[in-house]
Amino acid sequence: MSWEGPGFVDHHAHVLAVSAGAALECGDASDLTGLRDHHRRVSERWSTPMDEPVRPLVVDDGLRGDLERGLARAAELGLVELTEAGVRDWAYLEALLALRARGPLPVRVRLLVASGIAEPGRMQRTGDPWLELEGVKFYADGWLGSRTCALRQPFADQDGDIGILFLDADTLARRADPFAEAGWTIATHAIGDRAIEAVLDGYERLFGSDCPQAAPRIEHAQVLAPDLVRRMADLGVVACVQPSFAVADARTARAGLGPERAEHAYRWDVLLDAGVRVLSGSDFPVAPLSPLAGLQCLLTGDHLDGRRAGAPTLARERAIALMSEERAGTVVLSDDPYQMAEDEVSGIEVVEARPRG
Ligand SMILES: [Zn+2]
Structure with missing residues (x-):
């Protein structure tokens, strides 16, 4: 009495x-x-x-074993593909290539290389469904909970503070240019509306009319506004959102943004309605890696234990389609996620994840 469907994909972990x-x-x-x-x-x-900079990793059996166990755990949770959002040491690629040489990985792996170590000369496509370089990750602002995301108007609970913008539009466009030129996906962390605007300006400058084809990404895209959603749709910019963040952040978002801005934040439904391409990623370890946990948050807008958060929700077809992709593989579950009560989805058991090799 099991159910089989498209496998879960995590585009940011x-x-x-x-x-x-x-x-x-x-x-x-x-x-x-x-x-x-x-x-x-x-x-x-x-x-x-x-x-x-980070402390360099040593590529040895210890590292290879740790990575393999981590990927196996992801497969146990129903994932068939995951993207590591910000690889800060080439040792990961080296270790993964060694694991891959021994056979298929537990899940398909995609790597976004951190801007700090990315070099066009060092980046080469593998052409391997199990392990591929995807592009480069930049970082435009801080986080909402820590009141460091970059806002156009001050935080509602911080006198005059508009957060931190690490990268402006020009700097992003200049730094991303050699990678964009080589065809790599550009993905930039932007949570506040001022950061999202700066990243859109940067992408517009960088790609011009080729932007929809290049499909650059904004990671998180939390503090949205109607003008930003329109621009994302017009430019063909992809949003990578986190299924459980609206729930986890519900209280701090209302306090930090005030009621009017909070109304437009975390509105993945509005992004989808506007025709923006939306990907999902857990951002583990900030949120649980389990896609079924994320799915339940998207469906209920409440915490997994039933505590009320009142976050925006997605309809079931939309939510499942957002989190799973046939092209990456299939998953076998103990129960049909379309039939299960919304607040019991996270309890569905994963029988098997079958990544497509
Ligand atoms: Zn992240």
């Missing part, structure tokens, strides 16, 4: 970094004061979180 025990761009995601101080320090030295 940090599975490899977590598996390797590496420091994350966010440090400890629950320490919001620490995160704000970190963002300020990084901004003061004209750097971005994707350009900060």
Whole structure:
């Protein structure tokens, strides 16, 4: 009595970094004061979180084993493909290539290389369905919870503070140019409306009328507004959103943005209605890696334990279509996610994930 359908795809996670025990761009995601101080320090030295150096990893059996276990865990959760959003050490690619030489990986892996280590000369397509370089990740602003995302008007609960913009439109366009020229996907972290606007300006400058074809991405795209949604649709910019963030952030978003702006935030339904191409990614470890947990948040707008959050929701067909892709493989589940009660979807068991090789 199992159900089979398109496999779940995670377009933005940090599975490899977590598996390797590496420091994350966010440090400890629950320490919001620490995160704000970190963002300020990084901004003061004209750097971005994707350009900060990290302690180099050693490629050995330990690292290869850690990565393989991390990917196997992702497959157990029903994923057939995941994108590591910001690879900050070439050791990951080296270790994955060695694993791949032994056979198929537990899930298909895509890599977005952090702007700090990306070099056009070093980046080569593999042409391998199991392991492919996707593009380069840039980082335009901070986070909402830490009050460091870049806003057009001050935070409702922070006197006059409009957050931190790490990259302006010109800098992004200039830095992304050699990668765009070589055909790599450009993906930029932008959460606040001022950052989203700057990234759209940068993409417009960089790609001009070729923008829809290049399909550059905005990661998170949380503090939306009607003018930004229209521009994303017109430019063909892709939004990569996090299914559980609207729920997890519901309280802090209302406090930080005030009721009017909060009304337009996390509106994946509005993006889809406008014709924007939307991808989904957990942003694990900031949120759970389980796609079924994310799916339940999208359906209910409430926390997994039933606590009310009142976040925007998506209709079931839309939500499942957003999170799964036939081209990447199939998943076998214990129950039909279209029939299960919305607040019980996260309890569905994964029987098997079958990535397409
Ligand atoms: Zn992330």
